[in-house]
Amino acid sequence: MEVVLLENIKNLGQIGDIVKVRRGHGRNFLIKYGKALKASKESIDIVNKKKYTLNQKNLELKKDAKKIFDIINNTNYKFSKRAKENGELYGSIKPVELSKAISSAKKIEIKPSQIDVGKEIKKIGTYEIRINLHAEIQGKIHIEVVKEEEKPKT
Structure with missing residues (x-):
């Protein structure tokens, strides 16, 4: 066609x-x-x-897109997630969650479809995520996934 x-x-x-x-x-x-x-x-x-x-x-x-790029490019975000002893997360971090984090922190709207995670984020560590703002403009954000502190059982 x-x-x-x-x-x-x-x-x-x-x-x-x-x-x-x-x-x-x-x-x-x-x-x-x-x-x-x-x-x-x-x-x-x-x-x-x-x-x-x-x-x-x-x-x-x-x-x-350039204005948004100037705001979010090379920014850092931290996610606290439940994880196993070997560092694997229970679940994963998806573009929807990243979109909400960016929107709440920077007061701009990024659609989950604009976020290119690559492989799913299923382990503790630092990751570089590409954001497709326009056909010619791509930004990068850095996220750090840390193990959530466990609450003491009472």
Whole structure:
């Protein structure tokens, strides 16, 4: 399936590019969320006419992402979790939890889908997490996972 992109998408293309994607990705993600139009003569003409406004919108998004980048890049967060003796956590730290921690600490909204954890965080230690703020802007945060102090049984 060929689509015309309405925004810059990492590893896919720039605004106005005609790219070939799998049908499911095109229909269920790109077209559904307004990131692309199905490629046809009419849609290509529409995108070419709207290209200037789309580029302006993209610049605004990039500017907002840069502001967020300046706030959160290279910040440190500490998580206290229950863990076994060997350092394995009971459960794991997921992007939703990281998103809530950033939002409460910095008063900005980061969607869990923007957080790239890589492998699941299942052990005590320090980790570097990548935050995808824009197709061209990625920030990093550092998290430290420590063992939660056990409460004495009374």
